[in-house]
Amino acid sequence: MIESSIIKYRSETVTIDGRWANSVEFNFDKIWKFKDKLKAKGDWNPKVFSYYHVHPEGMLWYSEKDLNCAKGLHIALGACTNFHIVTFDDGDLHAGHYNLKSFFYDPRFPDKLLEYDEIPLDSYSVYILKALSYGYVTL
Numbered sequence: 001m002i003e004s005s006i007i008k009y010r011s012e013t014v015t016i017d018g019r020w021a022n023s024v025e026f027n028f029d030k031i032w033k034f035k036d037k038l039k040a041k042g043d044w045n046p047k048v049f050s051y052y053h054v055h056p057e058g059m060l061w062y063s064e065k066d067l068n069c070a071k072g073l074h075i076a077l078g079a080c081t082n083f084h085i086v087t088f089d090d091g092d093l094h095a096g097h098y099n100l101k102s103f104f105y106d107p108r109f110p111d112k113l114l115e116y117d118e119i120p121l122d123s124y125s126v127y128i129l130k131a132l133s134y135g136y137v138t139l
């Protein structure tokens with residue numbers, strides 16, 4: 001199982017990753033450039049920056065590694081960041097169903113992620129995450 005991930009800024013896709021099993025990864029360089037480009041235009045809003053990543057079936061809760069990852073994103077972006085965990089019930093690419101939990105990191109509560117209402121993912125992104133996670137495609 002590959003823990004693929006996708007970063008969205010509103011409806012725009014910033015990065016897609018998914019090369020290694022059991023690893024939280026993202027392309028910091030791409031994120032950085034994307035942020036700088038928007039900042040230069042005066043249009044940077046970290047509240048609509050969302051990190052989605054896939055966990056193995058049934059593991060719809062964050063790990064210590066996830067908490068550290070969310071802290072890292074918070075430091076890098078300088079703001080609370082939306083952090084989402086996605087699971088699938090099977091590897092059927094035609095089944096669009098997915099499970100989702102949404103969190104964010106707030107430095108006033110450094111030991112946990114705060115849960116809030118799910119922010120749904122578009123069907124294209126769901127398809128990509130599933131295809132990467134189950135090895136139908138590789139990057």
Ligand SMILES: [Zn+2]
Pocket residue numbers: 024053054055062063066085
């Ligand atoms: Zn995770």
